[in-house]
Amino acid sequence: MxxxxxxxxxxxxxxxxxxxxxxxxxxxxxxxxxxxxxxxxxxxxxxxxxxxxxxxxxxxxxxxxxxxxxxxxxxxxxxxxxxxxxxxxxxxxxxxxxxxxxxxxxxxxxxxxxxxxxxxxxxxxxxxxxxxxxxxxxxxxxxxxxxxxxxxxxxxxxxxxxxxxxxxxxxxxxxxxxxxxxxxxxxxxxxxxxxxxxxxxxxxxxxxxxxxxxxxxxxxxxYKGESTKRDKKYFKIFFEAMMIFLAKYYKDNWLNYQVLRAGIAVKYCVEMIKFNLSNQSNQQKVEVNKNELNWINQLSELKNQQNQNIVLDAERFSYQEILSIISQYNSSNTSFYIHSKNKNYVIGDDKKVISI
Missing domain, CATH: 3.90.550.10 (Spore Coat Polysaccharide Biosynthesis Protein SpsA; Chain A)
Structure with missing residues (x-):
């Protein structure tokens, strides 16, 4: 194979x-x-x-x-x-x-x-x-x-x-x-x-x-980090991983090892303090209603769109075309959603999954 x-x-x-x-x-x-x-x-x-x-x-x-x-x-x-x-x-x-x-x-x-x-x-x-x-x-x-x-x-x-x-x-x-x-x-x-x-x-x-x-x-x-919850456990696992890498490759270089080890320890403490001070429960995603979605049937329709929630349908575009469109029309005013074949939902940024 x-x-x-x-x-x-x-x-x-x-x-x-x-x-x-x-x-x-x-x-x-x-x-x-x-x-x-x-x-x-x-x-x-x-x-x-x-x-x-x-x-x-x-x-x-x-x-x-x-x-x-x-x-x-x-x-x-x-x-x-x-x-x-x-x-x-x-x-x-x-x-x-x-x-x-x-x-x-x-x-x-x-x-x-x-x-x-x-x-x-x-x-x-x-x-x-x-x-x-x-x-x-x-x-x-x-x-x-x-x-x-x-x-x-x-x-x-x-x-x-x-x-x-x-x-x-x-x-x-x-x-x-x-x-x-x-x-x-x-x-x-x-x-x-x-x-x-x-x-x-x-x-x-x-x-x-x-x-x-x-x-x-x-x-x-x-989509990046979709299955990862950024909580205290996440920070602990992340910084422990950095320590494993240091011990494996830099322990023989005493100065580099100590500098990086100290930097990671300080950064971990900083991130934990920031996490504890932030009110995670009040951080809400911007909700988008399915009626606000703008479905595009052909590329020419996209050129005149502004400030829109654009849906790219895999039944009309290939995935290669979808990726090319997202790259070409990248804009702070546009949010893209992707509809996979025969699915009753679209997926966008910030972990948004919208039923249709």
Whole structure:
């Protein structure tokens, strides 16, 4: 088999459905399989999902194993020569795999490949391309007001958003490689429950002599954090992951290790104080009524739209066209919603799922 798509899911059932739909459309152009490893979700009805997507392989866990372990289980069960690690809150274009496979085969000692990730309204995710963490750029990432450098930045600013170039650190929401390389570098380090494991595996590939690449001419939508609740537990897991990475790669460099360790500890305390002071219960999302949605039947209709909640229907547009439209018409005045085939809801930004 040519390709295996491994998706680790945890709740967010509507986002998973549209992700699976886009994956199935993409696999019409490439022999492959979809593997869903679920971390004991309470909100996903897998009996219903199996009826909608009967050809998908479901590996249902009895506990939440975390992102790293669950992905390793998925890859172990994968039959494909190539592996795509994919978040469940993503949408991919139909032509993606022919491009990725051709690109991977054209390079010597290529490791992982990442792509241009955007949110629902076309805003670029800068973490799509990053440099190897150092004391300097990591500290400036933790304390953004100190982030002045463009040549030694946490994000790989020297590579353009739409450029294709070597890139040391990619994001775990989308990682493409071969099963052989994934297993050779040890997969994801199972000590990470969530966060940091993408930096770790990227760095592991580079240390093993491979070159990772960022491919900016391919765009994937990532709703980002859809299944993650940002509470005290989230902050604890995130900063513990950073400590694991430090101990693994920087403990021999005493000065860097101590500087970064102190910076992470301070940042954790700052974030916890901010979290405790903020009144989370009063932070409400802007509600959008289904009657406020503006359905677009053809591209020409979009050119005259302003200050609108635009629905892009996958029954009228391909996912590739939807991603292109969102990128092209990105505006602070426009919110995009996506309707997947045969669904009774649309999905927009800020975790908005609207029944129709």
């Amino acid at each position: 040519k390709l295996s798509i491994v998706i680790v899911s945890y709740n967010a059932p509507k986002h998973l459905e549209i992700c699976l739909d886009s994956c199935q459309e993409a696999l019409k152009n490439c022999e492959g399989e979809i593997i869903v490893v679920d971390n004991n979700s309470s909100e996903i009805d897998f009996e219903s999902l199996k009826k909608i997507y009967p050809t998908i392989k479901y590996l249902l866990q009895t506990e939440n194993l975390g992102f790293a372990k669950a992905n390793n289980i998925g890859v172990e069960n994968a039959l494909g020569d190539y592996i795509l690690i994919l978040n469940p809150d993503t949408i991919i274009p139909e032509d993606i795999f022919l491009k990725l496979i051709d690109f991977h085969q054209s390079k010597d000692k290529i490791g992982l490949v990442g792509v241009r990730l955007i949110d629902t309204n076309g805003n670029f995710h800068p973490e799509s391309k990053r440099n190897i963490p150092t004391a300097k750029n990591s500290f400036s990432k933790l304390f953004k007001r100190l982030n002045k450098s463009t040549s030694n930045n946490y994000y790989k600013l020297e590579v353009d958003e739409f450029e294709t170039a070597p890139c040391e650190i990619l994001v775990g929401a989308f990682m493409f490689t071969t099963k052989q390389i994934y297993q050779e570098i040890g997969g994801f380090d199972a000590r990470y429950f969530m966060y940091g494991e993408d930096i770790d595996i990227s760095y592991s590939a580079e240390l093993a002599g491979y070159t990772n690449y960022y491919k900016g001419d391919i765009t994937v939508l990532h």
